[in-house]
Amino acid sequence: MPDGSFLPPPSRVDTPRLVLRSWTADDAPALQRVVLDNIDHLGAWMPWATAEAHEHLDEVAARLAGFGEEFAAGREWMYVMTDRDAGFLVGGLGVHARGGPDTLELGYWIRRDLTGLGYVTEAVRAMVDAVFAACDVARIEIRCDPRNARSAAVARRAGFRHVATLTGDAEPTGEPRETMVWERRRNGARGP
Template identity: 30%
Template structure:
């Protein structure tokens, strides 16, 4: 169960991913719009990786894909897919190490996962949600063809504040067949 792109390998997590997962999720800028707090301890990363290893991408619930640079075999992020009970819809989320942001890796990884979800798993719809202040995430979703479907004002209480959430959706019928050009 591996998806390869020009520069990346998307694969199941392994126990040797614990330290790099802890490192990039411990960055306060990475954690800012996520549900976890920085620092992200090695114990928490170990538990997360164990949970990720046990998950089944074909069953309802969350499955995290490890995102690795093909050339160096370095873990640089993850893409999460929350498959709905009907196996026809999913929610997607993503995280990338800060040193590698802005190079098109997140776009490439999410595009590859979307291609897998629509063409291999036969999904009808993929949704995404992000903090309205996370303009980089919203731009990525726009670039990949998602439609902005709504704004939930002061919807989420996280890290001691109310946040607005942007809602996005992408239908299989709207899925682009050619990959976006990495920036």
């Protein structure tokens, strides 16, 4: 565990339409296909997608195996979202220990052809319930670029409250940007 202050989230979360589970190397071909088919959609907000589009399949498989190792070791929890019935890759969701000993952060992405169908909101709601049930944390955060209206809408629909917009925050590329911070507190308690 990152700081020893909480138990990890569950290894699998089921929703009415989705299965969220740890990535494996076997997911590499599907992930590579989805990234290549959605590079403009994903790359606009997630620099990893642009880099991954140029990687060999064995590099993608190695990274996904690493995600599984991190998951098992309790350091970071990267989930693949798959369709519950057909098994195809829908997107991804991460639970990150970045916000201190009493906070976890959620991040998510979805392929373009499935946007607007409520999959991400369904996954986020289920993961919030699972995290609060399994982990001793006071709050869960979602952080997004204010220009990413879809991501902000997911946070709102999933019951998160906008608590701050950071100015000059560093995005994953190192460039400064604004970052919206959304939170949900255990049992719906209002924070400062």
